[in-house]
Amino acid sequence: MIENMISIKGEKLQEFIINTFTKAGLPKSQAEIASKHMVYADIRGIDTHGVIRLPIYIKRIKKDLIKANANYKWENETDNTVVLDADDGIGHYSAHIAMEKAIEKAKNNTIGMVFVKNGSHYGAAGCYSSMAAEQGFIGFTTTNTVSLMAPSGGAERVLGNNPLSFAVPREDADPILLDIACSTVAAGKLMLAEQKGESIPETWAVDKNGKPTTDPRAGFAEGGSLLPVGNHKGYGLALIMDILAGVLSGASYGKKVNSLYNLNTTESLGLGFVMMAINIDKILPKAIFNTRLEDLVSMIIDSEKAEGTNRIYLPGEIEQTVKADRKETGIPINGNLYSELKELSRELGIPFNL
């Protein structure tokens, strides 16, 4: 199934997103930062977390479910931690300033850890961990999400698949960037299998009675639940991430987290995030860290390969390859999304020039 695709350069897409957000009422500085993180995802092939979400963000801004003029407040500050009350502002901006603060604290105090409450959807987790890595720090972030997963033995969506991301800076290469969710696969994979009429492995989801299923519709659209990766391992990790990002931050948690796509509500999303930065140089001289890291990297990428494997990728390398391509050729946008963006610009009364 080859769809009708339009290629759009990253800069052009970002400009469009900025115009859309500012027209919807977002301050320019926030629109710029949010657009940057959305295009960050698109240009790396993380198409589920980029411009595809723009229409729903705008819908939520219009209903004040994402606040265009949020009042960001720092609370309970210590030398190495602080809580940000994001007041339902655009998630990418609150996540961005939270990671900036974590980096600042790590500069002064080795470890910086920032907790965000009243957060909105922040897009791809890797955007924020990599902010730390770009400044030479090890970065970590997690967020809770709408509940999609059953715990081991369960038949109900009670936990998000709560992504977590680590980024580690390298001296002469892009950071090692791990960005994973705690379910075996994302819900999007079940929707895709349903569209294609394919069955799914039994490790992906349970039906609404908690029985493992190979039917993607039973596993998701008909009220099933995603399964955690590695069963109790992914369940436990998702729970811990919810405790850190949700319970401890003061955000919502578990089933109380709202869905980005539910507009029939007066409740905001209520998400929570954690941002953490680690100042390598205060623990081990940076030059020594760099040498040792490259030695470990060599062990891995130069190790014996399985038949049919030409290259062993580090976490994040596949996305970096996509980025190199898309810098040249642009970001492919499918026909449906293109029409949606066109309609959005018409509604907002801004020129459509994608």
Add this chain to the structure above:
Amino acid sequence: MIENMISIKGEKLQEFIINTFTKAGLPKSQAEIASKHMVYADIRGIDTHGVIRLPIYIKRIKKDLIKANANYKWENETDNTVVLDADDGIGHYSAHIAMEKAIEKAKNNTIGMVFVKNGSHYGAAGCYSSMAAEQGFIGFTTTNTVSLMAPSGGAERVLGNNPLSFAVPREDADPILLDIACSTVAAGKLMLAEQKGESIPETWAVDKNGKPTTDPRAGFAEGGSLLPVGNHKGYGLALIMDILAGVLSGASYGKKVNSLYNLNTTESLGLGFVMMAINIDKILPKAIFNTRLEDLVSMIIDSEKAEGTNRIYLPGEIEQTVKADRKETGIPINGNLYSELKELSRELGIPFNL
């Protein structure tokens, strides 16, 4: 296959371990702490990480591959981090004092993070994260291990399955205690399948050519590699844990980590650990945290269950159930291990009274 089992009370087993360690030259304080963490594992049913390791620890102490009189040194101290050079001392002791230090720093500065280099095998990760939880802090630990896993697409053991553990304190219940390794299963499961003549799922291991295998012998004894849980997810997590515990601490990493069971060497294990404690009350008032946590716990344990499931367990609850049983009935030790311990006491010239 029911083996000949002897039940031994935890206190009695701990006394035996203390006598054995002290006779082998370990200072009494270190023997006491190491024995406590070993019995912690045994009494919770984590039989692979308790007294079963005593004979090899003693062999290593005799060869000075674990130093009975290690010189523990703190380095590069900041308000919230410090590196412990454990000088190849017994792993449980260095891990214990490292977590104590992390807790102390968290008391004063919200976050405490301690990195250990020149570490020896520390047993069950949950021993240390739970130390933090017992004092009301959120605890985290990870360690690297001997390389057993291939990265995605690999055919060689280049990464440990690097366990990680989080512990979260509850007001009137045992902590939530997650303790997981980054491989789909532990190597012990392949050895057990081999003994029983059973085949294994293709997600457990690859053979020495990197091909997924259902033959447990090909997957481990004949030079295969364990597979990471969730493929790239477990691979990435294991790599990050090695970067934190190994590269950043100043310990060994990747293939350079030595095996506990290789005595034909002059090299120590070279393991690295991370210990972290988070001071909940400085982030959110503890009473509020407790209420919110119990609300999340209720959502999970009271959620709809799959057919055939009577109870949804929190991470660590199964082990707590085993502990309650074994407090009553004692710790079951199989005949082979019992003989080994008897032989060990004979060699060391201490009375055998198990």
